[in-house]
Amino acid sequence: MGKMRGAIVVDIERCKGCNLCAVACPLNLIELTETVNRKGYNYARQHTVEKCIGCASCAMVCPDGCITVYRKKEE
Numbered sequence: 001m002g003k004m005r006g007a008i009v010v011d012i013e014r015c016k017g018c019n020l021c022a023v024a025c026p027l028n029l030i031e032l033t034e035t036v037n038r039k040g041y042n043y044a045r046q047h048t049v050e051k052c053i054g055c056a057s058c059a060m061v062c063p064d065g066c067i068t069v070y071r072k073k074e075e
Contacts, residue, residue, distance in 0.1 A: 006054020006071040008046050014066045015043035021058035021067060027051055030058055 008030070015037065021044050022030040029052055032042040044067070046052060054071025 002073040002075050004054050004071050005050075005074050006052035006056075006069060007049055008052065008058060009068045009070070010044050010046075011066045011068075012037050012043040012045075013039070014064050015041060016064065017041040017043055018063065019044070020061045020063065024057040024061040026055060026057060027053065 016039070017032050019032055022028070022032065027048075029046055029048045030044050031047050033045050034042065037043050044058075054069055056069040056071075059065075059067040059069045
């Protein structure tokens with residue numbers, strides 16, 4: 001079985017910085033940024049892209065549906 005590689009895309013303008021995604025990530029790959037979006041919230045971002053396994057825990061807990069998870073199988 002091949003290894004899964006994942007990546008997330010955060011809709012930064014919809015993100016309100018609740019930090020639930022960062023808490024839910026089993027590998028601690030998500031953090032809130034220092035910068036703010038147009039609404040004044042610090043938004044979430046994935047700080048280590050190459051380690052994401054695409055488990056989608058972050059997307060499942062996001063109350064606003066701001067996170068899209070992509071994953072592909074590596075050979």
